[in-house]
Amino acid sequence: MKKLSLILFSFFFVATATFAQEKKEKKKTQKGHIDQNKFRQMKDVLATPNDQHTASGAPGHQYSQQKVDYIMDIRLDEATNHIYGDEKITYHNNSKDNLEYLWVQLDQNMRADDSKTPLAKSTGASAFLTPKSFKNSYMKQKNGFGFNIETVEADGKPLSHFINRTMMRVNLPKALAPGDTFKFRIKWNYKVNNSVRDGGRSGFEDFPDGNNNYTIAQFFPRLAVYNNVEGWQNMQFWGRSEWALEFGDYEVNITVPADHILDATGELQNEKDVLTKTQRKRWEKARKSFKDPVFIVTQKEAEKAEKERSNKTKTWKFKAKSVRDFAWASSRKYIWDAMAVNINGKTVMAVSMYPKEGNPLWEEHSTRVVANTLEEYSKLTFDYPYSKAISVHAKNQGMEYPMICFNYGRPNPDGTYSDRVKNGMIGVITHEVGHNFFPMIVNSDERQWTWMDEGLNSFVEILAELDYDPNFNTGNLPKDIVRYMGGDQSNISPIMSQGDYVKQFGPNAYTKPAAGLYMLRQTIMGPELFDHAFRTYSKRWMFKHPTPADFFRSMEDASGMDLDWFWRGWFYTTDVTDIGIKSVKPLYLTDKPNERVKRLKEQYKQYFDNLGDLVYITDKKEDANTKAMDKYADGKKVPAYIYQVEFDKPGGLVMPIIVELTYADGSKERQTFPAQIWMKNDNSVKRVFASSQEIISIKVDPDLETADVDTSNNSWPKKESDNFDKFKKKLKN
Numbered sequence: 001m002k003k004l005s006l007i008l009f010s011f012f013f014v015a016t017a018t019f020a021q022e023k024k025e026k027k028k029t030q031k032g033h034i035d036q037n038k039f040r041q042m043k044d045v046l047a048t049p050n051d052q053h054t055a056s057g058a059p060g061h062q063y064s065q066q067k068v069d070y071i072m073d074i075r076l077d078e079a080t081n082h083i084y085g086d087e088k089i090t091y092h093n094n095s096k097d098n099l100e101y102l103w104v105q106l107d108q109n110m111r112a113d114d115s116k117t118p119l120a121k122s123t124g125a126s127a128f129l130t131p132k133s134f135k136n137s138y139m140k141q142k143n144g145f146g147f148n149i150e151t152v153e154a155d156g157k158p159l160s161h162f163i164n165r166t167m168m169r170v171n172l173p174k175a176l177a178p179g180d181t182f183k184f185r186i187k188w189n190y191k192v193n194n195s196v197r198d199g200g201r202s203g204f205e206d207f208p209d210g211n212n213n214y215t216i217a218q219f220f221p222r223l224a225v226y227n228n229v230e231g232w233q234n235m236q237f238w239g240r241s242e243w244a245l246e247f248g249d250y251e252v253n254i255t256v257p258a259d260h261i262l263d264a265t266g267e268l269q270n271e272k273d274v275l276t277k278t279q280r281k282r283w284e285k286a287r288k289s290f291k292d293p294v295f296i297v298t299q300k301e302a303e304k305a306e307k308e309r310s311n312k313t314k315t316w317k318f319k320a321k322s323v324r325d326f327a328w329a330s331s332r333k334y335i336w337d338a339m340a341v342n343i344n345g346k347t348v349m350a351v352s353m354y355p356k357e358g359n360p361l362w363e364e365h366s367t368r369v370v371a372n373t374l375e376e377y378s379k380l381t382f383d384y385p386y387s388k389a390i391s392v393h394a395k396n397q398g399m400e401y402p403m404i405c406f407n408y409g410r411p412n413p414d415g416t417y418s419d420r421v422k423n424g425m426i427g428v429i430t431h432e433v434g435h436n437f438f439p440m441i442v443n444s445d446e447r448q449w450t451w452m453d454e455g456l457n458s459f460v461e462i463l464a465e466l467d468y469d470p471n472f473n474t475g476n477l478p479k480d481i482v483r484y485m486g487g488d489q490s491n492i493s494p495i496m497s498q499g500d501y502v503k504q505f506g507p508n509a510y511t512k513p514a515a516g517l518y519m520l521r522q523t524i525m526g527p528e529l530f531d532h533a534f535r536t537y538s539k540r541w542m543f544k545h546p547t548p549a550d551f552f553r554s555m556e557d558a559s560g561m562d563l564d565w566f567w568r569g570w571f572y573t574t575d576v577t578d579i580g581i582k583s584v585k586p587l588y589l590t591d592k593p594n595e596r597v598k599r600l601k602e603q604y605k606q607y608f609d610n611l612g613d614l615v616y617i618t619d620k621k622e623d624a625n626t627k628a629m630d631k632y633a634d635g636k637k638v639p640a641y642i643y644q645v646e647f648d649k650p651g652g653l654v655m656p657i658i659v660e661l662t663y664a665d666g667s668k669e670r671q672t673f674p675a676q677i678w679m680k681n682d683n684s685v686k687r688v689f690a691s692s693q694e695i696i697s698i699k700v701d702p703d704l705e706t707a708d709v710d711t712s713n714n715s716w717p718k719k720e721s722d723n724f725d726k727f728k729k730k731l732k733n
Ligand SMILES: [Zn+2]
Pocket: 431, 435, 454, 457
């Protein structure tokens, strides 16, 4: 603050205080309050930092996580759609705790006959139903889904265990000490669901030609996470909120009909046993093809294969290091193509598998979109560390697993397709391949926090899609979340809510966090600052388990910006952005004091005498004198048009005020006031704009960057159309 304004400030303070004294007879005792400022820090909201999750948001020096290795022999029986598994698990207790039992996730039990998932839904009678949905609702028969656990044993002896729906507790013979390892074996089998008919994140699609497309995941009992955040992950799989999984090394041998093409998480170990000489040659070519995909299996070959049936089997052997899960896909219908991607000097393979029903769309875009996704995500986060990423065509599915994902996007039977189908396919492939980064590598707890992987992933997805096609409608920009945020509050949950009870799951856990991060990057922090912080978070938590606080803290720690106000508003509340122009007062430079100033000058003569020359501001246009400052201006242009603008904020969120001024000559100017302008007054703030020419219009948030839910108050002078909008709103109400 300058000295002069300090004097003026204290002077007017005294003056107004005097007036106030005259009016108020007796001071009323007021109630106190606690700190509710939108900028108060989140210390009482975020988990207390510790040696594993530090105050900086980085993993601490005591950070540890469990490791679980799997060796599995898997067999697919195509005739009965059954999968059989013999699974040897090595559990490494890297924690400092003694463990009396281990929890294993049995996700297939979510669709078992005794599943509670269908019972936990509120249902009403519908006035019309298809016969299929009538059967599903009122004539449900036993389906035989769910895991059959054949044996649970260690050292050849049965292990005590207890199945609680989608989880199984394995009781250890003696407590597993810190640093110790426990080996055990589970034999199991289950009937695979038809994912088109029965739904699900994995399963098979049956084609009229008698073939199936198997997209297989959640197919084996997997260890739940144990850590110092949740203890044992103890939330059941209800069918929506996804997984919390440990990293480990996998050796998986999958036996399928000999004429199937199969790919999976990890590196194929026995190319010579399962691929033809021609296919291996084509792979060699693909590994050097950085521009276009190379067919490993052509459409012609796939069409021939799908007409035949081998009664022999083949075993495909894979090894995968540091993955949190394993998935695979198998069919004799597959066309298979691949190309090389240069990730900072390292070659990664972008791969696609799809039946002819996916063409011509899939051969044109799938592998190229995979490649683009790996490149773009690597720029924003870290170099993609795995050897490949596979996009598998699966009707109605969009699901992610390490190195492999299942994606929709099917043309009409005659091969034609709409833009909607094409863009949907490009979007879903970008999204699901992107999930390799969040949560497959930056391994957040999906069961607790959907947004940590879906939101962060949908955000990077925006940038990757715009890179693939600059005109791509990502659907995840701030303007895209306005309808949701401005909607009925009883149907909205804060982002920081557990996924199973969230209403409007998509906007809540995908679009809103993505739009928020986009806003942080483009509008609040700027790409340079944001990207460094986002990359810092991503690198810090590669192959680890971050929590929301680790993200919030890392973003602040690496950017030197306090963002607590943003996290609190955008992630913890359902408040909306609504900033408007309450009033605009045109004022003029003059050499004539107004009546009040005249009075003050008489009253405080000595004070004013000390100030010397004065110029004045008036709201009377007739008193304006644009030349009043000229003799003090050293020949510089004097801004004689002065506008006092009051911004109000009907919305609960604090946001920067982005102001666009349009001048009489048609030129425009932008001024942005940081969100901190609302620190001392959460309802309204004033700014004065001085200009050497008339301002003919003022607009707040002209590019729709802040998700303002009501733009009818964003313009001055008020536009006719705005009034019309208000009129429409009135009618609606
Ligand atoms: Zn997703």
